[in-house]
Amino acid sequence: MDNDDLRRGKPTCHKMFGEAVALLAGDALLTEAFRVMTDPAVSSASPEVTQKVVYEIARGAGAAGMVAGQAVDVVYEGKKGTKRIVNLIHRNKTGALIRASVLTGALVGKANKKALNCFTIFGESIGLAFQIMDDILDVEGTEAEVGKKLKKDAEKQTYVRYYGIAASKARIDSLVNKAIDAVRFLGTGADMLVQAANFIGHRSF
């Protein structure tokens, strides 16, 4: 959608195979995700859990989540935005699907309603932190390390544009701490989640 030549250091799909095939690859992968989730040969989750997982992932990926964020991002390119707009984009474009990913694990693990609320906070916080870091890496990263074309967000709604580098970094730290606090109730069971949150807060690629 940004017509980049590279992703993770490799040529993008539409550059390799053309726009039509790239579009179909996207449709195929998106649909295949739902087929795999409901394939009894792949998943041993109960039908009740499966239904909830499909719902959360569709909600996070679709018109109320990632697609909404990406659409506002595209429509506001080159336009004057606000802090409210950049937060709306970031929470939906990246945060909603990361929340869904976290909730999927929680649902399969039979988390109760209170725990699901905590995992929602965890997912939304690391999701927003991830996207703010993307904005910072666009300014401070190197293309070799990040693996895509950088310094191309000048026309986009970014955290750096509306908050500056220092406040953006402080926001990441506070979001990572909020995420870690939300899963503290798991005790040592939270170790991998804490590692994931810290990774997102300090990644350079």
Add this chain to the structure above:
Amino acid sequence: MDNDDLRRGKPTCHKMFGEAVALLAGDALLTEAFRVMTDPAVSSASPEVTQKVVYEIARGAGAAGMVAGQAVDVVYEGKKGTKRIVNLIHRNKTGALIRASVLTGALVGKANKKALNCFTIFGESIGLAFQIMDDILDVEGTEAEVGKKLKKDAEKQTYVRYYGIAASKARIDSLVNKAIDAVRFLGTGADMLVQAANFIGHRSF
């Protein structure tokens, strides 16, 4: 994907709103379908039925169905094909999702395995008939009635190209009869399905 200006007599989405927004609209609608199917506020189907319905629709729409057919269609555009290729395209591009639509009703209606096999034959037969009719309408239809640009399949793998008009029409008749035979066991309960099959076999738009 065919870069047409019109669909059903109206400007296509990418002509109205640009490619990026059209692409996102596609992703949003595809994902929203799965959200709606699993939303307990919308569907009263049991989790067991819901899981099977999502699976059948994902299988019909995705890499093993519609997307596969569309991909082969795109890749073979302007190339020499075979009867086998055109059948593969038509069965997947249109037939697989129509089969899934029919099976969805059957699953919600708690059809047994034998009945599901009959509905599969019904869906695949009317699906293939629908696509063959599309090829015929491209040659014989009028743009005003069909609602899209016609006479543009010269570079495509079509039934008319490999079988001719007369044999294509005969194939539609035989597929419609096969479909109707498959649901004969429903007695008068098959009336609407028979009407649908006959509509597909005689449509002019």
